[in-house]
Amino acid sequence: MAAMSRESLLSLEHLSAHYVSQQGARVVPAVEDVTLRLGAGETLGIVGESGSGKSTLALTIMRQLPPAARIVSGRMMFEGENLLDKTDAEMRHVRGKRIAMILQDPMASLNPLFSIGNQVGEPLRVHEGASFKLAWKRAIELLKSVRIASPETRVSQFPHEMSGGMRQRIVGAIGISCEPRLLIADEPTTSLDLTIQAQYLNLLGDLQRQYGLALIFITHNLGIVAKMCDLLAVMYAGRIVEQGPVSRIFSAPAHPYTRALLGSIPRMTDNRGRLTAIEGQPPDLSSLPPGCAFAPRCPAAIARCRREAPPEIAIDSDHTARCWLAESDSEAPPAIGARARSDGT
Numbered sequence: 203m204a205a206m207s208r209e210s211l212l213s214l215e216h217l218s219a220h221y222v223s224q225q226g227a228r229v230v231p232a233v234e235d236v237t238l239r240l241g242a243g244e245t246l247g248i249v250g251e252s253g254s255g256k257s258t259l260a261l262t263i264m265r266q267l268p269p270a271a272r273i274v275s276g277r278m279m280f281e282g283e284n285l286l287d288k289t290d291a292e293m294r295h296v297r298g299k300r301i302a303m304i305l306q307d308p309m310a311s312l313n314p315l316f317s318i319g320n321q322v323g324e325p326l327r328v329h330e331g332a333s334f335k336l337a338w339k340r341a342i343e344l345l346k347s348v349r350i351a352s353p354e355t356r357v358s359q360f361p362h363e364m365s366g367g368m369r370q371r372i373v374g375a376i377g378i379s380c381e382p383r384l385l386i387a388d389e390p391t392t393s394l395d396l397t398i399q400a401q402y403l404n405l406l407g408d409l410q411r412q413y414g415l416a417l418i419f420i421t422h423n424l425g426i427v428a429k430m431c432d433l434l435a436v437m438y439a440g441r442i443v444e445q446g447p448v449s450r451i452f453s454a455p456a457h458p459y460t461r462a463l464l465g466s467i468p469r470m471t472d473n474r475g476r477l478t479a480i481e482g483q484p485p486d487l488s489s490l491p492p493g494c495a496f497a498p499r500c501p502a503a504i505a506r507c508r509r510e511a512p513p514e515i516a517i518d519s520d521h522t523a524r525c526w527l528a529e530s531d532s533e534a535p536p537a538i539g540a541r542a543r544s545d546g547t
């Protein structure tokens with residue numbers, strides 16, 4: 203875990219991105235009014251149920267959204283520049299070089315027709331003008347650094363000749379090839395068995411220390427958040443409903459949704475600590491209820507919650523929650539129906 207530095211590397215301000223159907227009849231506000239900051243070398247975990255907008259947020263930061271999506275408002279400051287002001291050509295130089303992303307599906311980022319060496323070396327050729335030969339040599343070193351055995355042989359092979367875990371690590375090698383300042387990893391371990399998963403997480407932690415990169419970690423696994431992350435953002439229906447230091451949120455969650463998520467896991471260090479189901483369904487983003495989107499499932503909701511969407515309330519300087527019932531002091535709010543965490547940590 204990196205030391206806290208509050209100087210921002212990435213600062214998202216009131217960022218919104220929507221999917222719009224062809225006729226414009228259906229608008230899905232998958233990312234809505236997201237404000238967050240990440241310092242150099244820090245690790246941010248993003249959690250939330252399926253469909254809450256985590257991948258869309260990552261693709262927004264990369265400016266790699268599918269054609270149906272639009273960034274409708276906000277700013278994305280990265281190393282002092284607003285990424286939304288950049289042309290597509292300028293963004294191509296940011297992607298892969300200064301910000302890299304490991305996609306949710308590793309096969310989607312590997313081309314079956316090109317050798318591993320070709321693909322791992324590509325960012326170096328594109329962004330740093332390396333020759334094919336130099337990039338190939340560097341690809342072997344990168345494969346070694348992500349602990350692929352016999353990299354000299356593997357470098358000439360093709361994606362289908364690799365195991366799932368090896369493909370994940372190869373995608374990781376592509377991600378770090380140009381030593382980006384920020385690496386976004388979208389569910390990088392879901393397809394891996396537990397041992398390989400633990401190895402891969404250790405590897406990412408080592409690479410982070412070695413290269414000093416900031417990491418955004420999208421996951422369903424709170425055990426991973428506890429192990430890897432300094433900061434946590436909890437997404438619900440396209441919004442960040444709570445964010446702050448992991449230790450603060452785990453010890454005093456302020457949003458009933460976060461409390462429900464945390465209440466449902468037995469031990470933070472447990473790899474089985476995945477988000478379990480919370481009663482009720484996540485809302486249809488194209489027809490959200492008025493007021494707080496979580497209100498229909500919230501055991502603590504009051505009349506105001508169903509009428510008015512809550513703003514981000516500061517619990518303290520770096521911990522916020524979008525909840526009318528959140529209290530702006532460091533005391534844990536009273537237990538209000540959501541099952542409290544039982545392990546007392």
Ligand code: ATP
Nearest residue numbers: 221230232251252253254255256257258268270487
């Ligand atoms: P998961 O945990 O399942 O990966 P997620 O939090 O990453 O979920 P997103 O993939 O960001 O969720 O999806 C957020 C919302 O945007 C969902 O309601 C989804 O249906 C919608 N969405 C995603 N991609 C598209 C698309 N190409 N066109 C229209 N809607 C989309």
Ligand code: MG
Nearest residue numbers: 256257258306
């Ligand atoms: Mg996703």
